[in-house]
Amino acid sequence: DARVTQTPRDKVTEMGQEVTMRCQPILGHNTVFWYRQTMMQGLELLAYFRNRAPLDDSGMPKDRFSAEMPDATLATLKIQPSEPRDSAVYFCASGLGGGIGEAFFGQGTRLTVV
Amino acid sequence: QKEVEQDPGPLSVPEGAIVSLNCTYSNSAFQYFMWYRQYSRKGPELLMYTYSSGNKEDGRFTAQVDKSSKYISLFIRDSQPSDSATYLCAMSRGGSYIPTFGRGTSLIVHP
Numbered sequence: 001d002a003r004v005t006q007t008p009r010d011k012v013t014e015m016g017q018e019v020t021m022r023c024q025p026i027l028g029h030n031t032v033f034w035y036r037q038t039m040m041q042g043l044e045l046l047a048y049f050r051n052r053a054p055l056d057d058s059g060m061p062k063d064r065f066s067a068e069m070p071d072a073t074l075a076t077l078k079i080q081p082s083e084p085r086d087s088a089v090y091f092c093a094s095g096l097g098g099g100i101g102e103a104f105f106g107q108g109t110r111l112t113v114v
Numbered sequence: 115q116k117e118v119e120q121d122p123g124p125l126s127v128p129e130g131a132i133v134s135l136n137c138t139y140s141n142s143a144f145q146y147f148m149w150y151r152q153y154s155r156k157g158p159e160l161l162m163y164t165y166s167s168g169n170k171e172d173g174r175f176t177a178q179v180d181k182s183s184k185y186i187s188l189f190i191r192d193s194q195p196s197d198s199a200t201y202l203c204a205m206s207r208g209g210s211y212i213p214t215f216g217r218g219t220s221l222i223v224h225p
Contacts, residue, residue, distance in 0.1 A: 004157070033212075042120075042217030043158075043202065056212075091157055100146040100165070101206040101213050105157030 002026045004106035006092050012112045018080040021109045023092030024073055029104070031097040032075045034060075034067055037089045037108070046090075049075065050097055082113045117141050120203055120216030129225050133190040137203035137216045140184065144205040147179050148213060149188045152200040158215075161188075161201070193223045 005024040013019055025032050034046040047057035047067040057067060064083070069075045079086055089110050093103035120137045127133055135149075146165055150158035164170045167181045176189040186205075190197055200220050204213040 035215075039122075042122075043215040045212065045214075048212060093157070100148060100163050102148070102160050102163070103158075103204075103213055105159070107155075107157055 002104075004092055004094050004104055006090075006106035006109055008109060009107060010110045010112075012114065013082055015083055015113055016081045017113075018078065019082050019086075019111060019113075021077045021090055021092075021111075023075040023077075023106060025075060025092070025094030026104055027073075029094035029096055031095045032069060033091075033093040033095070033103055034075070034077050035091040035093065035105075037091060043091070046077070079111075082111075084113045087111055087113050115140065116216075117214050118203060118205060118216040120219055122217050122219060124220040124222055126222040126224065127193055129193060129195060129223055131193050131223070133188075133193050133197070133221060133223075135188040135190075135201050135203075135219050135221070137186050138184055139186070139205055141205075141207070141214075142181070142184070143207045144214075146206045146213075147177070147186050148204040148206075149175075149177055150202040150204055150215075152202060152218065154199075158200075158202055190221075193221075195223050195225055197221060198223050 033048045046059045052069040089108045093105045148163040149161045151161045152158040174191045178187040200218040202218040203216040206213045
């Protein structure tokens, strides 16, 4: 059963701490997305990669957020330092990069910064 | 103004009702129109999609696109409590396959 795997599912951290979220995309998918979901804004695209190369990270606050793909099986999203306004659900999704552009989502990481 | 607008609801209906969910958009370059369903504490999953204008039916679900009005709809017939979820519309441009999502509409179907 192919699925996108995200860890951790839940994270509570103190303001100022570093947060790292990890994602294992579906094997064979060449496109990886990071989204943030809040009640007010809905799903916002933070960054996406194609064939491990970052193509667009204009949705991310550059001073504190960074996204990488060290290899084809791992994508990471880091926040340093974290702030209370970063509290949200962060989704990783992967896709085949063609057709309709369907995105297959993981279960999400629920981040709470106190 | 967002490229894709969707009323967040919540929309509460009795079991068996016909549900209409809608989105409007501003970018005429969108060619693929999708509906995702998201259950509580889960990631969104693709429910159905259409290309360009027209209707598409899949069981109790019908997706409708009116490009001239920049308006898309999802109809659910004979709604069931198991349909209770958040429904997100999404759209992408031909050649650039990054979906742009609406905020999602929370649907509650009560027995």
